[in-house]
Amino acid sequence: MNRARQALRQPVAAMHRVREAPAQPAPAPLPGTLAHDALTGLSAQPKRLPSKYFYDTRGSRLFEQIMRLPGYYPTRVEAALLRTHAEALLAEAAPGDAPIELLELGCGDGSKTLTLCRAWLKAGATLVYRPMDISPQALDRLGARMARQLPLLPVRPLCGDYFQTWPIPQAHRRQVALFLGSNLGNFTDAEAHRFLRRVRVHLRPGDSLVLGLDLRKDPHTVLAAYDDPEGVTAAFNLNLLTRLNRELGMDFAPEAFRHYASYCPLQGVARSYLVSQAQQTVHSRVLGLAFHFEAGEVIHTEQSQKYERAGVQAMVEACGFAMGAWIEDRALPYALVVCRAE
Numbered sequence: 405m406n407r408a409r410q411a412l413r414q415p416v417a418a419m420h421r422v423r424e425a426p427a428q429p430a431p432a433p434l435p436g437t438l439a440h441d442a443l444t445g446l447s448a449q450p451k452r453l454p455s456k457y458f459y460d461t462r463g464s465r466l467f468e469q470i471m472r473l474p475g476y477y478p479t480r481v482e483a484a485l486l487r488t489h490a491e492a493l494l495a496e497a498a499p500g501d502a503p504i505e506l507l508e509l510g511c512g513d514g515s516k517t518l519t520l521c522r523a524w525l526k527a528g529a530t531l532v533y534r535p536m537d538i539s540p541q542a543l544d545r546l547g548a549r550m551a552r553q554l555p556l557l558p559v560r561p562l563c564g565d566y567f568q569t570w571p572i573p574q575a576h577r578r579q580v581a582l583f584l585g586s587n588l589g590n591f592t593d594a595e596a597h598r599f600l601r602r603v604r605v606h607l608r609p610g611d612s613l614v615l616g617l618d619l620r621k622d623p624h625t626v627l628a629a630y631d632d633p634e635g636v637t638a639a640f641n642l643n644l645l646t647r648l649n650r651e652l653g654m655d656f657a658p659e660a661f662r663h664y665a666s667y668c669p670l671q672g673v674a675r676s677y678l679v680s681q682a683q684q685t686v687h688s689r690v691l692g693l694a695f696h697f698e699a700g701e702v703i704h705t706e707q708s709q710k711y712e713r714a715g716v717q718a719m720v721e722a723c724g725f726a727m728g729a730w731i732e733d734r735a736l737p738y739a740l741v742v743c744r745a746e
């Protein structure tokens with residue numbers, strides 16, 4: 405068989421990642437880094453990039469803009485639930501009057517939690533607020549805001565990976581962990597289970613985890629939350645390419661890709677993609693590699709699971725929790741779920 409025929413017989417996947425001959429071969433990136441995840445994801449079929457890389461400085465600012473969009477209901481609905489049901493939540497998540505260590509996993513800008521803490525203090529709780537985040541800047545901003553708006557609340561931030569910085573429980577304190585914003589929905593099923601099990605390992609009987617979860621609803625409503633006419637979500641999605649250009653020396657032309665959002669009501673999953681508008685090849689100086697795109701080929705960049713009650717109950721029970729209170733907005737289905745460590 406001649407060489408040309410052999411080349412034709414190569415599997416298509418092998419042709420999608422072209423190793424160029426760099427002056428020096430790039431060292432294999434370490435697992436858990438952007439370089440590693442981009443290399444793996446862009447070599448895969450279909451291509452994917454992890455959504456956790458959305459949140460650089462510009463991405464975080466764009467996400468704050470998303471949270472103010474008229475169509476992005478989760479933030480507003482969750483904030484209203486926390487405001488309206490703060491006392492019920494306190495009674496469910498931390499019955500009795502032991503002092504509470506409130507651990508917020510991923511702190512965001514803290515406005516929802518500010519309302520919650522104010523209500524809990526007013527209800528007589530003894531409370532220390534421990535926002536956890538990998539971004540020191542986010543924690544600084546949050547700390548300053550809390551000091552201004554709720555000076556009576558002790559705030560002790562924890563910077564780093566949740567499970568590496570998780571504080572050792574104190575005998576007389578109850579830990580209440582908060583994981584809001586339907587952030588759990590970005591995980592695959594397997595990742596969500598693993599995450600919940602790891603949280604459970606750190607808690608003791610009597611402690612609890614409060615989840616904020618977006619629920620299944622009219623597909624039009626969900627889709628509109630991920631495909632705004634203002635184009636903010638598109639900019640948020642495309643910013644991932646700008647980040648790869650900066651951090652991996654890539655040459656993506658963001659205008660050569662388009663944001664595409666979908667919602668599958670059967671699986672209850674919203675998905676976001678970047679669609680290549682032409683056949684093109686993109687290079688990375690850092691990786692010493694090129695990646696080929698067909699016209700219309702997609703990079704899968706995010707999934708947001710929408711839940712239903714039975715599924716949540718099965719999931720939290722499989723992870724060692726008992727499902728406690730389920731506080732739901734009926735108009736725009738969204739729930740605060742108290743998961744009790746037993």
Ligand code: AVJ
Nearest residue numbers: 470585586587590630637708
């Ligand atoms: C912060 C992950 C919950 O999935 O709804 C918003 C992020 N992506 N619009 C979500 C997001 C596009 C958001 N989470």
